[in-house]
Every structure is written in C-alpha cells, then in structure tokens.
Amino acid sequence: MRMFFILAIGLFLNSAGADTKPQQLMVEADLLINGKSISRPRVITLTGEPSYIEVGGRNFKVMKMGVLAQPGDKIDDLVLDLDFELHAQGRVIRTSPQIYAKAGVPAFMTLEESTPEEKIQLKVLARPVIR
Numbered sequence: 001m002r003m004f005f006i007l008a009i010g011l012f013l014n015s016a017g018a019d020t021k022p023q024q025l026m027v028e029a030d031l032l033i034n035g036k037s038i039s040r041p042r043v044i045t046l047t048g049e050p051s052y053i054e055v056g057g058r059n060f061k062v063m064k065m066g067v068l069a070q071p072g073d074k075i076d077d078l079v080l081d082l083d084f085e086l087h088a089q090g091r092v093i094r095t096s097p098q099i100y101a102k103a104g105v106p107a108f109m110t111l112e113e114s115t116p117e118e119k120i121q122l123k124v125l126a127r128p129v130i131r
Contacts, residue, residue: 022047024044025045025046025127026127029123031084031122032122038060038086039057043067046069047071051066051067060087064084064085064086065082067082069126077100078102082095082096083096097122104127109121
C-alpha cells in the first residue's frame with residue numbers, strides 16, 4: 001500500500017511539471033470601431049513571458065499592445081492580461097483588460113469608451129504555434 005501511495009505521488013508530480021512548460025502562442029487582436037477594423041496587431045509570445053509590439057499604420061498614428069498569457073484552470077484555457085493603446089482620429093484609446101479565453105476561440109469585449117453612436121470592441125484570439 002505504501003509503495004502505491006509513493007508511486008501515485010510521483011506520477012502526480014511528474015504530470016504537474018509537464019503543464020508548467022511554457023507554450024508558444026500567437027496572440028492576435030482586432031480593434032473595431034462601429035464594426036470597422038482599425039488595427040490588427042499580432043505577436044508571438046510564451047506563456048508566462050510578457051511581449052510587446054508598437055506600430056504605426058494608415059488608419060492610426062501609433063498602436064501599442066502588451067500581452068501576458070497564463071495557462072488557465074483547464075486544458076486550452078488561457079488568461080490574457082492586455083495593455084492596449086491606440087492613437088487615432090485625434091484621440092487616444094487605452095484599455096487594460098484581463099480576458100479569459102479558450103485557445104483558438106475568439107473572445108470579444110466592448111470597451112467602456114463606447115458610446116451609443118460609437119461602439120468600440122476588442123477581439124482577441126490566442127492559439128498555439130505549431131512548429
């Protein structure tokens with residue numbers, strides 16, 4: 001009985017260690033204003049490691065996105081901490097949401113900067129990078 005207990009603990013610790021290996025993810029965001037895509041940044045990151053991108057574009061002056069992806073409670077669950085900033089049309093849109101998502105499934109949120117005349121949404125998709 002003691003040998004079974006020790007073996008069970010060893011198997012548990014071995015399987016727990018396998019889940020802690022960083023996973024490479026492609027994180028894609030899409031900022032929409034009234035349904036029109038304004039910016040579509042994407043970055044490859046490792047779970048547990050912060051990543052950052054800053055670009056300029058035709059529809060905007062500067063777009064910055066930082067992301068920290070962490071594994072969730074279940075397989076394919078992710079917790080995404082985002083920092084998003086867009087300088088466009090003479091104003092600045094900033095948001096720092098924490099999004100719970102499934103790998104490969106888009107997550108949508110409406111930003112509090114939205115008004116009845118202008119709906120601002122952020123769509124985020126994180127998926128494993130397959131080598």
